[in-house]
Amino acid sequence: MLPPVIAGVDGSAESLAAAEWAAREAVRRDRPLRLVHAWNWHPRQGAGEPATAAQRYLGRRALRQAEDRIRRTCPGAKLDDEQIEGPATTALLRAAACADLLVLGSRGLSGFTGFLIGSVALGVVARATTPVVLVREGEEASDEHLSADDGSPSVRTGYRDVVLGIDLGDPCDEVIEFAFEAARVRGARLRVVHAWQTPSPPGLGPGEVGLVNGPEQADEWLAFLTAVLNQWRDKYPEVEVAETVTEGRARSVLVRAATGASLLVVGRRMTERPAGPRIGPITHAAIHHAGCPVAVVPHE
Template sequence: MLSPVAVGVDGSPESLAAAEWAAREAVRRERPLRLLHVRNWHPRRGEAETAHAAERRRGRDVLRQAEERARTACPSVRAYDEQVEGPASAALVKAAADAELLVLGSRGLGRITGLLVGSVALEVVAGAGGPVVLVRADGTAAETRETDGGRRRDVVLGADVAQPCDEVIEFAFEAARVRRARLRVLYAWRAPDPLTLGPGEIGLVGDPERAEEWLRFLAAVLRMWRTKYSDVDVLETVAEGRPSGALLKAASGAELLVVGHRLTDRPRIVRTGPVTHAVLRRTACPVAVVPHY
């Protein structure tokens, strides 16, 4: 059996939006959809059996509602559901390991406050060995809208020219391919501080020349992937400034933002990195976090 697109659901509007997004992605990738509800129950003494039965019933209701949302969006999706015991973060990390990708909902708190990801979602993103996509309840409509020219909205990839990662790049190219969307690859660079330049370093090169040099580096990194995915339209861009700010600007109106997450050898440390954390908090479009070493 092909590994599924998995989605964690809990009955919230955000998880229902995630179920809809996951159903569309499962159909695109020709994968089954696994609807997963994690039970976190803490019964009082003497009420274990009653509480367990109530939690199972609630779980069935949650899964039924999520499946209805998924099938309404994609009637052809091949879906199945499952209930598992918590803790939620551990169960979802395990689900990510067995899935093509894992989809979770994120709660938005408005334009000023930004995006409240939640401790469970952050733990899953930090610990998952496979890609995790976070979806906002008010962001799924961007999936079906087109630009004025009739072209699908971009998939945006935040690239690291210094340490390019195959897993992250391939995920972004594949996401663009199955959507028939343009892939916009962005690298954000910072001008060197004249006070920190070492002997022999060129500090007098202007920003336009420096940007052209980074653009050539980015083109070299993507050359192999352009050949492999020759049917994907690619736009290579560089920007001076902080990576998080540049990505947030580029992702405005995008279908999907793809970023990498470097896994740590110290599993007890839950950390997503400053750039990933910033875009998860503030980006309205779905964000795919792809782990790598």
């Protein structure tokens, strides 16, 4: 059986939006959809079995609410569900280990709610070995599509761009492939964005791009980006690709580029640090400030 697309639900508005987005993505990828609700029972609380029964009831209600919404809006999804016992971060990571993709709800700049309280959601993103997509409250199917000719929202028009933020100092195959595949299943254009800043003279070596002036640097970066993408163009000939190199801070450039996109794709290096896993400042800015769903793709 193909690995499913998994959505975490807790009854909140953002988790319902995430579940609906996950259903559409499962159909696009021809994958089953699994809804999961994480709950945590602590025997030391003294509530015992009644507390467990209450938590299971609330979990069942949250799952049923999400199921009803998906059956109305995305009847083609092949759907099942389960309740998983926490702690929430551990439970979601365990579920994600067998998934094609994990989808969670997000309030963007306002943080996360429900069982996705800040540290939980960020902990999942920072530790997951599977791509995680964060979907904001209020996301609807029409938000992924271009407006109709009269400017009104539509689900019958083509998809908006998929945007890939790429670091040409460390272009990662897993991240690039995820973005190309996301564009392919949507029939969307892939817009690949690289932000560059002129390095200080002490950091330069012979022949480095930073030795030339601004316009020439942009041309050099663009040529490098085109070379990196050539093999992926050959692998995905049906995907239209547009490259952009912009001078500026990567986090600001990327958030601006995601305006009006259907999906923003960023990477996260799976490197354990003394202080524990980190998502990095660019990914952190993307998941808090981008106005579209954000896919965080782990890589070595």
